[in-house]
Amino acid sequence: MKIPFISRLHRLLCAALTAVALAAQGQAPAAAPATPVPLSVADQAAQLAWWGDLQGLERLYLEVNQPGRYAEAGQVLVNDFRHHANRSFVAKEGTGDTFMVEVVALAAEWTRLRPQLPMVHWLYAQTLVNHAWEIRGGGFANTVAPQAWAEFRQTLERAVQHMARTSLVSLQDSSAFVPLVRAGRGLGWEFDRQEQLVAAGLQRNPDDVRLWQELVISVLPKWGGNAVLVDRVIRRAANQTKERADEIYARLYAVAAEEGFGHSVFVDSAADWPRMRQGLRDGLARWPAKARFWNQLAYFGCLKEDRDTLIEALEAIQNTPDLDYWGDNSRRVFESCQKLARQG
Amino acid sequence: MARMPSWAKRMCFTVVCCVALPTPAQAQQADARSGAAAPTEVTNAEIALPMRWSQSMLDQYLALPPDWPLSAGLRAQAQEAIAEARPRLSATLRDWARELQLQPASGPPGISASEREQDLYLGLANRIDNERALNILDSAGDAHEAWRAEVAAVAGWCGRLRAPPRWAEVLLQIDRLPEPARAAALQHERQLLARWGLPRPAVPARPAFSLDAHAALLLTRVWGSRPDQRPPVAMVPVVAFTLLKDKAPPLAGSSLVAPPGRDIRCAGLQWALANARAESAADNAELNVAFRYALMFRAEDTTRRASQQGAAASDAYAIDYPAHIRRLGVTGKVQVQVVRDAADRITEARVLSRELSAPGLQDRRPVFIETALDEPSITRARAMPSQGPGARTVAFNWKLQ
Numbered sequence: 001m002k003i004p005f006i007s008r009l010h011r012l013l014c015a016a017l018t019a020v021a022l023a024a025q026g027q028a029p030a031a032a033p034a035t036p037v038p039l040s041v042a043d044q045a046a047q048l049a050w051w052g053d054l055q056g057l058e059r060l061y062l063e064v065n066q067p068g069r070y071a072e073a074g075q076v077l078v079n080d081f082r083h084h085a086n087r088s089f090v091a092k093e094g095t096g097d098t099f100m101v102e103v104v105a106l107a108a109e110w111t112r113l114r115p116q117l118p119m120v121h122w123l124y125a126q127t128l129v130n131h132a133w134e135i136r137g138g139g140f141a142n143t144v145a146p147q148a149w150a151e152f153r154q155t156l157e158r159a160v161q162h163m164a165r166t167s168l169v170s171l172q173d174s175s176a177f178v179p180l181v182r183a184g185r186g187l188g189w190e191f192d193r194q195e196q197l198v199a200a201g202l203q204r205n206p207d208d209v210r211l212w213q214e215l216v217i218s219v220l221p222k223w224g225g226n227a228v229l230v231d232r233v234i235r236r237a238a239n240q241t242k243e244r245a246d247e248i249y250a251r252l253y254a255v256a257a258e259e260g261f262g263h264s265v266f267v268d269s270a271a272d273w274p275r276m277r278q279g280l281r282d283g284l285a286r287w288p289a290k291a292r293f294w295n296q297l298a299y300f301g302c303l304k305e306d307r308d309t310l311i312e313a314l315e316a317i318q319n320t321p322d323l324d325y326w327g328d329n330s331r332r333v334f335e336s337c338q339k340l341a342r343q344g
Numbered sequence: 345m346a347r348m349p350s351w352a353k354r355m356c357f358t359v360v361c362c363v364a365l366p367t368p369a370q371a372q373q374a375d376a377r378s379g380a381a382a383p384t385e386v387t388n389a390e391i392a393l394p395m396r397w398s399q400s401m402l403d404q405y406l407a408l409p410p411d412w413p414l415s416a417g418l419r420a421q422a423q424e425a426i427a428e429a430r431p432r433l434s435a436t437l438r439d440w441a442r443e444l445q446l447q448p449a450s451g452p453p454g455i456s457a458s459e460r461e462q463d464l465y466l467g468l469a470n471r472i473d474n475e476r477a478l479n480i481l482d483s484a485g486d487a488h489e490a491w492r493a494e495v496a497a498v499a500g501w502c503g504r505l506r507a508p509p510r511w512a513e514v515l516l517q518i519d520r521l522p523e524p525a526r527a528a529a530l531q532h533e534r535q536l537l538a539r540w541g542l543p544r545p546a547v548p549a550r551p552a553f554s555l556d557a558h559a560a561l562l563l564t565r566v567w568g569s570r571p572d573q574r575p576p577v578a579m580v581p582v583v584a585f586t587l588l589k590d591k592a593p594p595l596a597g598s599s600l601v602a603p604p605g606r607d608i609r610c611a612g613l614q615w616a617l618a619n620a621r622a623e624s625a626a627d628n629a630e631l632n633v634a635f636r637y638a639l640m641f642r643a644e645d646t647t648r649r650a651s652q653q654g655a656a657a658s659d660a661y662a663i664d665y666p667a668h669i670r671r672l673g674v675t676g677k678v679q680v681q682v683v684r685d686a687a688d689r690i691t692e693a694r695v696l697s698r699e700l701s702a703p704g705l706q707d708r709r710p711v712f713i714e715t716a717l718d719e720p721s722i723t724r725a726r727a728m729p730s731q732g733p734g735a736r737t738v739a740f741n742w743k744l745q
Contacts, residue, residue, distance in 0.1 A: 051611065052580025053500025055520070088581040094589045098566065102588070105578035 041077055042084040049088035054110055054120075057085060061119040065173060067207065073289035074247070076207045082122070082175055089127040091134040100131045111166070121163065121170030125179040128159035132186060156183040174208040177201030181214040185223060194218050202240075209248060212237040213255045220260035221268075230256050231270040247286065250279025254296055263327055266304050273304040291317065295325035302337035311341050391441040398437050398468040405476065406430060408512045412504055414519050418526050422515050425530065429537045436541035440471055444704060466673055467704025473641060474705055474712040475540055476509050480640040481633075481711060482539060483546045484532040491529050493632045495520045497618040499580050502610035509606065509641045511537065547709070548633045553626040555638040557694070559616035563587060577618040583611045606645060613638050643672050643702075643716035664720050665742065674713045675744055676700030678721040682728075683735045693722045696737060717742050 039047070041064055048056040061081060069077040089103045107124040114120050132155035135148055144152070160183050163170050170176045177197050184194045194215060201211045215233050219225030234256070238249040253276055257265035265271050277297065284293040298313035298321070319338065323330035406426050408419065444467040483489055495501070501516040511533075518529045562575045566588070579587065586608050617635045620626060626634070646668050677699045683692040695718045702713050721740045728738065 047503065048500065050580075050582050051500050051503045052582070053503075055498065056500050092585050092589065095585060096588075098588045099584050102566070102579045102584040103581055105574070106580060106584075109578055 040080075041071065042080045045081045045084040046087055049085040052106065054113065058114065058117060058119065061117075065119075065175070067205065070207075070287075071289075072287060073292045074251075074283055074287040076205070076209065078175060078205075079208065079210045082126075082178065082210070085123065086126055086130070089123065090130045097134070100127075100134050103127055104131050111162075115166070116169055118170055118173040118176060121166050122173065122175040122179065125159040125163050125170070125176070125183070128155055128162070129179045129182045129186070132156045132159070132183075136186075153187060156186045159183045160187070171200070172204065174201040174205035174211060177204075177211055178214060181211070181218065185214075185218045191219060191225070191229070206240075209237075209241075209251065212248070212252055216252050216255050217259050220256065222260055227269045230260075244282070244286075246275055246279035247282040248279070250276040250283065250296070254300070257300075257327065263303055263333065265300075273300065273306065276300060277306070277309060291322055292325065295322050298337065299326050299333070302333075302340055305340065307341060307343075310337060314338065314341050391438070391445055394441050394464055394468055395438060397465065398441065398472060399434060401469065401472050402430075402433055402437060404510070405472070405508070406433070406511055408515075409504075409510075412512065412516065414515055415523070415526075417523075418515060418519055418530065421527065421530055422512065425534045425537065426511070429534075429540070432538075433540050437468070437472075440468060440541070440704075444468065463673075463703045466702075470672060470702050470704040470710075470712065471541075471708075473508060473643075474708065474710060476511075477640040477642070477712045478544050478547055478709075479511065479536050479540065480509070481547045481636050482536045482544045483548065484535040485546075487528070488532040489629070489632065491521055491525060491532075492517070492636075493628065496632060496635050497614050497621065499611065499614060502607050502614060503582075505606040505610050507606045507641060507645050547711070550637055550714070551626070551630045551634045553620075553630050553634045555613050555616045555620065555631075555634045558620055558625060559612055562616060562619055575619045576622040577615065579615050580611060582608060583615050587612060606639075606641075609645075610639055641712065643669055643674060643713040644719065646672070664724060666720060669713075669716045669720075670744060672713065672716070673702045673744065674700055674716045675702070675742055676717070677739060677741050678717050679737060679739045680721050680725040681735055681737050682725050684730060684733050686733050688730050688733060690726060693726050695721065700742075 041060065044060055045057070047053075048060060061078070064077040064081050066077075071077050071080045089107065091100050104124075104127050107120070107127040110120040111124050132152050135155060136144055136152040137148070159179055163176055163180055177200060180197050181194050181201075184197065198211045198215045201208060212233070215237075216230060217223065219229040219233055221227070234249060234252040237252055238245040241248045249272075253265065253269070253271045256269060256271070257263075261268050261271075266273060277300070280293050280297045280300070284290055284297075287293070294313045294316040297309055298317060301307075301309035301313060314337070321330075321334045323334065326333050406429070408422060408426065414422070441464070444464050447467075495517045498520050501520060504516055505513055514533050515530075518526050518533070521529055565573045565575055566579075578584075613635060617631060620631050620634075621628065625631070644666075677697075679696040679698075681692070681694055681696050682690060685691050695715075698714055698717070700710060700713050700717060702710060705713065717740070720742075724740060725738050
């Protein structure tokens, strides 16, 4: 049967329109497959936790919780896992307490399903700490309701008691000591007690610098500490990591700035800029994720008015900052630093 | 009145009847239409375009995404299975195209050539989608059912699910099995693929237990303040976030509000399944079938959001008769029962029976569209004036005019 040209044209148009209509329903022909890019540990952990894939989390944790495994910016790889898995177990805007009740219950279920896996105990304790802080809120102590204080403390106690009850398994890994120090800080434990926990964690994994970071936070002025204590902790941490001493020094003072001293880190603390600068340069030489170190060199160089370092680092980042490394009010700070660099 | 174009549908209830006049443009189009008799023979050239188009749907269905995290052995075996099935499935499409082209036009006499053509495309699309759904429901026997039950509620494999589903979805489940069990499991799925387009007597009947309705009940318990009534199995974060964010407790007797995608819907259904099992809400075999019925591809999963947006812009009837369901040509009867308590509150609203049809699905079980008009019928039944406490049954006849 011969089809007239007009009829064929009509059919072509009709087919095209129908295809468009059905494509809008998600039935478009398959596009050429893109080459898959392997996901980072951070992305994998975030995705697995979000979908509640315990089997996948277990596999990934066992893979990354090995000595000598580092992420591209030089932090221990298991810390990437912890940070990004934990993101799914913190309060989400608009979900109120109900979301946290669910995820606490889920983490508790996992401790029953895999009692021999230290990771699930870490996650449960960490989720309870997250919930406790959601109950308390992030404001100063005088903004917290009396009932919230009681619930805050009870929830932190639950985390500590769980770790004590399951200590034979849960305390096998350094990870367990991160939520424990956080709980201890909220419960107002003596600094010595927190220090002992960090020491115990470092015995399990000396590369787990996150533990030192937690200890630095615990001795910040807002937690009842002071600049002398901060400096003492940071120097001790640096001494214990000899080949990376200056890098660790710089990393920990960066945490002290981010969590407490802010832009006044060279005014209110004993941070030694030449040593920090050396540490950041060491990191630059040692680790593939260069942007982090260049941003920090620019930011801290600016705070210390070290124009040479600032100019060099701004050139390296091509004046395109990663604002995560520029502290509070980061955009404004960056612009001020650009001005400083331009001054003759 | 002249027949209205198939793309400008209006609805008519047996209980509440709404008749709309066609727009001037539609009337003009209808007047200009000439009759077109059904052809008695079909050439390859005539079905070349619909074939090419439906083949691309099939290719998408059979595609194995390279970024899916499957073990290498399973991926290779699956590729082999797909290569084996593809020629037969393509031949089935050609047969369908011929059959639908030759089919006498549905509807009143005077149907135009372009409407026939649209019906052909629609018929092919509906059949492909119906087969997708049947493939999920079908069973290769007890051993098949056993491993499906084992992995159904294991969290983690739902994240890659999209609408419309690919055949390869099932590989995400098979990959959760111990390595030695995977080859046999894949063999079961190959058996189902070999039944594509053929009668499927092993498809189980729709169970009385609905996981959607059960999920809604569970949600009311999550929102309730009594900790002893909390469901025994907790939600995974993505489900907790989606179902609890900015939402109020669901209405009693309503079904689970469809989340944005099949991936999250699947995770929500897993949560409902795990709880139903933990509390023995139904027989295990029934629960497993209920899970597959809830998870399969349904007409209402196609373009819900698009149709809701369209409804606001086009016409008020679309609120009742969703645009995407009308576009698929779904018509038929739905019977709904509404139960009111002594205080005249609705305590239950459920579908008692359905008898639906759509182009391409007249002579087969239309699982793809079976529940397409449940929600609009329930919504309409809920909105009807009360006739006092007790159970009342209402029938709706959904027609495209």
